Structure formats: structure tokens, C-alpha cells
Amino acid sequence: MEPELHDDLKPLEFLLGTWKGAGVGDYPTIEAFNFGQEISFGHNGKPFLIYSSRSWLIEPDGTVGRPLATETGYWRPQPGNRVEVTLAHPTGIVEIYLGTIAFHQIEIGTDVIARTDTAKEVKAGKRLYGLMPEKNGARDLGWVYEMAAMGQPLQAHLSAQLKKAD
Numbered sequence: 259m260e261p262e263l264h265d266d267l268k269p270l271e272f273l274l275g276t277w278k279g280a281g282v283g284d285y286p287t288i289e290a291f292n293f294g295q296e297i298s299f300g301h302n303g304k305p306f307l308i309y310s311s312r313s314w315l316i317e318p319d320g321t322v323g324r325p326l327a328t329e330t331g332y333w334r335p336q337p338g339n340r341v342e343v344t345l346a347h348p349t350g351i352v353e354i355y356l357g358t359i360a361f362h363q364i365e366i367g368t369d370v371i372a373r374t375d376t377a378k379e380v381k382a383g384k385r386l387y388g389l390m391p392e393k394n395g396a397r398d399l400g401w402v403y404e405m406a407a408m409g410q411p412l413q414a415h416l417s418a419q420l421k422k423a424d
């Protein structure tokens with residue numbers, strides 16, 4: 259049986275479901291790349307969203323390449339249009355983000371990043387998620403990610419545009 263959406267989740271309801279699309283990535287220490295991504299937001303009736311993302315390389319000829327980053331976590335809306343996000347990465351990194359929800363735009367920044375001894379250096383992150391203007395009766399989900407990592411100042415690592423897939 260479908261659990262009833264918790265009232266606290268109303269401000270994030272627009273995220274629910276599966277989104278799939280493509281993006282571009284870059285950073286001063288690596289080669290630019292294209293990637294595909296699928297993310298999903300679910301809930302179990304409690305006041306948080308259950309989130310996961312997987313991604314894969316898109317080769318220059320457009321074919322699907324090797325798996326890239328994956329992450330999983332929880333989005334916890336709070337009073338006053340605030341949100342707390344916990345994310346775990348298979349790269350030995352866990353992040354806590356704090357941010358704000360403004361209609362269909364969410365802006366979050368890292369409060370804490372913890373790394374295992376072997377993880378790469380990531381010091382800060384900033385993400386923006388938002389519904390794009392309506393096109394052909396649907397609104398895509400766009401997101402951008404900036405990070406301060408590998409001794410570099412905060413700057414773009416990724417941006418992607420995802421279509422509602424369910």
C-alpha cells in the first residue's frame with residue numbers, strides 16, 4: 259500500500275519520482291566529460307525523502323560508458339523552508355548539507371564533510387536543484403554542483419538536466 263505523504267514533505271513533493279537525463283562535468287584537475295544520470299526520490303510516510311543517484315560516462319560517440327559516481331541519502335525538510343541533507347558516497351566521503359527551499363528551487367551547502375583516510379580531498383560543496391521552465395507540458399529538473407576539492411577553490415564540477423521518468 260502507498261504510504262501517505264507526511265505533511266512536512268509538501269515543500270519537497272515536486273521532487274518525488276525518478277528523473278533521468280544527461281549532464282556535463284569538468285574540474286581543473288581532470289578532463290571534461292559528458293555523463294548520464296538517474297536519480298530517485300521516494301518516501302515511506304516518514305518526514306524525509308529517500309534519495310539515490312547513479313551516473314555513467316557518455317562516450318564522445320554517444321554510447322554508454324563505465325559507471326561513474328553514485329550517492330545515497332536523505333532529505334529532511336525543516337520548519338522555515340529549510341532542509342537538511344545527508345549523503346554517503348562510495349568514495350569514502352559523507353556529507354551533511356544545510357539549505358533552503360524556495361518554491362521549486364533548493365540551494366544547499368555543506369556543513370560537514372567527513373572523509374576516510376584514503377578518500378580524495380573534498381572540502382566544501384554547493385548544490386542547486388530546480389524545476390526548469392515548462393517545455394512541451396513538462397518541467398525538467400536541473401541541478402548544478404560546485405566543489406572545493408584537490409586544493410582548488412569552490413567551482414563547478416557538474417551540471418545536468420533530468421526528465422521525469424515515471
Ligand code: HEM
Pocket residue numbers: 283285287288289291293295312313314326327328347351378379380383405407408415416
Ligand atoms: C553525478 C555525479 C558525479 C559524476 C558524474 C562525477 C564524475 C567525475 C569524473 C568522470 C571524474 C574524473 C575522474 C574519473 O574518471 O573518475 C571525477 C573526479 C572527481 N570527482 Fe566527481 N563526479 C560526480 C560527483 C562528485 C561528487 C559528489 C564529489 C564530491 C563529494 C566528486 C568529487 C570528485 C573528485 C574529488 C574528483 C577527483 C579529481 C582529481 O582526481 O583530480 N564528484 N568526477
